[in-house]
Amino acid sequence: MSSESVAKKKFKVPHTYVIIFSIVIIAFLGTYFIPAGTYDRVQDPNSGRTVVDPASYHRVEQTPVKFFSFEKPHLFTSVHQGMQASNSIIFFILIVGGAFAMIQGTGAIDAGIGRAALALKDKGSLIIPAMMFIFGLGGATIGMAEETIVFVPIGIALARALGYDAIVGIAMITLGAAAGFTGGFMNPFTVGVAQTIAEVPMFSALGFRIAIFIVTLIIGAWYVMRYAKKVKENPESSVVYDLEKESKANLDLSAIPELNGRHYGVFAVMVVGFVIMIYGIKAHDWYIQELTSLFLMMGIFASLVGGVRPSKAAGHFVEGAKGIAFGALVVGIARAILVVMESGQIIDTIIHATAAGISSLPSVMAALLMYVVQVILNFFIPSGSGQAATTMPIMAPLADLVGVTRQTAVLAYQFGDGFTNSIIPTSAVLMSYLAIGKVPYEKWFKWILPLMGMWIGSGAVFLIIATLINLQ
Template sequence: MSLGKEVTKKRFKVPHTYVIIFAIVIIAFLGTYIIPAGTYERVEDPNSGRTVVDPASYHRVEQTPVKFFSFEEPHLFTSVHQGMQAANSIIFFILIVGGAFAMIQGTGAIDAGIGKTALALKDKGILIIPVMMLIFGFGGATIGMAEETIVFVPIGIALARALGYDAIVGIAMITLGAAAGFTGGFANPFTVGVAQSIAEVPIYSAMGFRIVIFLVTLIISAWYVMRYAKKVKNNPELSVIYDLEKESKSTLDLSAIPELTGRHYGVYAVMALGFAVMIYGIREHGWYIQQLTSLFLMMGIFASLVGGVSPSKTAGHFVDGAKGIAFGALVVGIARAILVVMESGQIIDTIIHATATGISSLPSVMAALLMYVVQVILNFFIPSGSGQAATTMPIMAPLADLVGVTRQTAVLAYQFGDGFTNSIIPTSAVLMSYLAIGKVPYEKWFKWILPLMGIWIASGAVFLIIAQLINLQ
């Protein structure tokens, strides 16, 4: 080896989510030339009213491979546009809801409320951990709070250190609370709402079961963080990041948290009324995506009016919110191109038939757990919740029908596969962002959270088994 030269190894970098999804589109395209074409007959279930497959109707049909390019017919590259068209209601739902929540956040009510709660609990010792986790858990369960937690991480770290804990406790009490809510997702429009709409089950159905999941996950998470926090306070050398804590000089001016005003309380009232109307509309009037989209838009507009935000600033907040969620919204349309290609080549039913044949001899509970494993693996490559729903649910829903798994259970398998592992996979931009803010190395976080991840995944398996045994609908 010559002197003066250093040999450097390039670290593997996971491709962009869009690259991964379009690669799957390419694989599906090639599959239309290799996989035998076949189809099931679709019939309407008289009990639920949704379209299901007739399990005894599968038969081979003439091969119709998708063309790479054509002047006259749809081809590989038109599939993206077709996917956007097919998923237009979900895409618009995500964009408008994202904009609406940005309008609410633009009033300052959310930041002020969380900040003041944190300050009020500053002298309450370890009680701050479960309370903060509950607040952020509710945010994750209702508005899909994920990226939004990043701005609160410095506050969490400052409070944790003031109480004798470390940065990991500060990060965890903010982000793991949101993760518990995101996984339970009883009113999360970006994950549960999208997945249930694709699976053709009533939006926000089985909410009670999901609330139980949220509370159990939150309790497990709070216990895990509090247990670690007590150890660190009693002996700082037991901190996973003890060396980093000794070197840390970071401080945060907690007095800079915005004042909580009467207008902010008015915004909370608008939000509470909005969610009450949503629950009533879903239960009593069968509201679906269009009605829910309009309600969220109304919440954003009225919250801005009550919060004293000018119309121009309100419009700016809406645009910024829609821009911020555009990544996930477009993922849904691009992922839908996979389904468009497989349907055009008539291979999706062949894949479902082969998979169903392979696991049909297994108990339905085992089939549900296998779905869970698949979703956990896929989340590493498609960390976008709505994108993963759009990619997997078109296959998982009919597959569930064939192997005796309820569609609601199939949605749960997606939820858990997406929700839990977001807190450990390095492909999650949100995870890497708040670790960077806290200056916590990924390998230290991985070591700390791995036991909790095992508990979470095991609890998800238990909930899936229960859901299948009680025939959750």
Template sequence: MEMSSKAKKKFKVPHVYVILMIIVAICAIFTYIAPAGEYARVEGPGGRMIVDPTSFTYVDRAPVNLFGYLLSVPKGMAEVAEIIFFIFIVGGSFAVVQATGAIEAGLGKVTRVMAGKERLIIPIVMILFSLGGAVFGMAEETLPFIPIMVTLAIALGFDSITGAAIVLAGAGAGFTGAFMNPFTVGVAQGIAELPMFSGMGFRLAVYALMITLSTTFIFIYAGKVKKDPAKSLMYDFDKTRDDVLDLSVLKELTTAHKIVLLVVVATIGLLVFGVIHYGWYIQEISALFLGMAIISGLVGRLGMNGTAENLLIGMSSLAGGALVVGFARAILVVLNEGHIMDTLLFSISSAVSHLPSILAALGMYIFQCLLNFIVPSGSGQAAVSMPIMAPLADLVHVTRQTAVLAYQFGDGISNIFTPTSGYFMAGLALAKIPWDKWAKWILPLILMQYALGAILVTVAHAMQLGPF
């Protein structure tokens, strides 16, 4: 009887920290097995350091020992410290806004207006976020919106996954199908010596297909959860949240609440303006939201001490999720310190070069998809791979525009799936969604996007998408 009951126990998915430490360990073991190698880096367009594709040489092995394995975590923490503290500050800032009651009162107003047509919010908001991803590479900038959309989604009868997906999958679809993102398409085309933002017509069609696929997937899922909340993977946890609206006792939207909400809207407006015109990044955005927290706390009559206390409460609730970003970074630390990152790059690119042109195009796409699990930065992946993929495309009779497209899809699709993506893990931390639950939910969409990407790369190759 005892053995039978044990056999019936379901397999428990390991904690995300356990999964990441296993991956780091595997990478460390590979530093003893795989030959070490390096590419020389040279200055490329815009002063960026890029790989010289003819410069690969094998070097002495630098295996990562047990202590190096353990050390990779604090090193990873240090390398992504600004992202970790960004999560703390943004999460704490929204906890202050939440404590004023403004979000609860404002969203209560929305629930009344949207009664009976709640799902219309999904395509409208997703398209807005997708345009941000397609035009100026909106990624980290989406994070402040996640707590708002999660609270709204739950209030409208959906779940936290729906709220986070509206933001992450919306911007992610736009990022993947970007038609003028300067950080991905712009950088890659510059390195490939293509006219900036050439192939716009084809990319607009790609964008439309990607956002339609993502929106449809989430729209259908949200309908199922609305009909039967128990179908949500977050059903039990969402019931324990302290940031959920109670629609039976909605707060009145006071003048103070309106001012706080105006402060939030003004902050988001300044964020977009600063990112576009001044190139603001993590530190500037963190400072902006800290200012929002201070003003909101005072306007919302929390007082200085109340503002500080709620800031701390918000930060402490995100500690586990914020620190996972550093654990994920440890993977890259081990690969770089073991000098096998460039070896992986060289091996995969060499295999692709021997394929027929149509298979070479798909091989480039697969290579870029795999590379993104290791180098999740869009501009970073372009700087690493395009100096190799552009001349390789010439050798195997694939247009450089197709090679850029393969990079674009490979770089974008897994950004809201892979735990090495810093901003994505930060987003899950803000939404308080475990990675394993998110991964189980979104995997079908990721696979459909991969299939769509393969079809589009094949079409681009067949039509010899140019100009060259």
């Protein structure tokens, strides 16, 4: 083996925390070399938000951040400061993650999805859009991503029972959730976090995002159904034909739990909870504190209705919070980037320079450039909440300067984060379900690449529409 091939084999993308802290260090060095400057912030009388006065940029005295100091904040205190500044979002993510684990601990979600899959088992190709819609709702409302992994074996077994292959089984579970996650009309971990940082009402532009979800889902379902039909007519056309010859797993009916009255009670709690959420947001301007409390109530009442003992429910909460801690901590660490740039007074200089570079472009082009940046960053920061915390503090004021609404800036982030999670090798979720399905990454990449082009292109169209209608 040549030294070049050994080097390629040994290369591994650094941990997300390493990447983000590397950006913190770059920002730290930038406080010594980038001229300090600032904009005046004023309150918009129409929206009540704090916005940038585009004509107010001026240079100020350089205030570089110290590497270490006994008396003043320095490079390493920026992480703690970032955690403090993001505490409401971090707690929101942890509590919501714990609450949904309490709901999942009742067994209602597993039983409901499993039974729906079995009910559709003899419905032929109808199972593909139906399953994608079910998981799409999960992605759009509870940010279902990692949770899809446990359903992949069921999807593969169902697909094979219908004459399809493992690719179809994986796709109808995970791409449905991806379509919902990208549309994210009630996703607290992506849209909720990004809108909070951008200071726009949480879950606003709901109708527009539902339309995004529907279009994304239709494109995905058409793509999967088209491939499934081809495989059924000619099994040798399967991307993973060799794998299919070796493995013909049957669906284990006994492994899927029965739906019972308690499970239906849990579903009722969830429906009531989401109805209350929509009403609270629309009628009472609920924000992150009220929504956090509602999710906690949903978890507690679902556990009670589901017959889960209090101590076991508490254990579910801890496990759920533990599972989402990675993304929650990313928010605080990423906020350290902003802390450093604000301390060195260089963030406005960066915004000013970027705005100067794209201000001469039509606002549509500015929105699309934001989209491109988010797509690239998602390779390095595949955590949705982490990417929101890293980019939205810059994108929100930049949007003010280039004639793009902050809602559109959130959309650019949302698309950049959502679509490519289904193709980038840095996504732990993607690599997990491919490993479970024994599908080589390179085969999945080749298969999904055309769909990525369609999805990313549809995102660009929606961004153009959002810019033209001045989406608020």
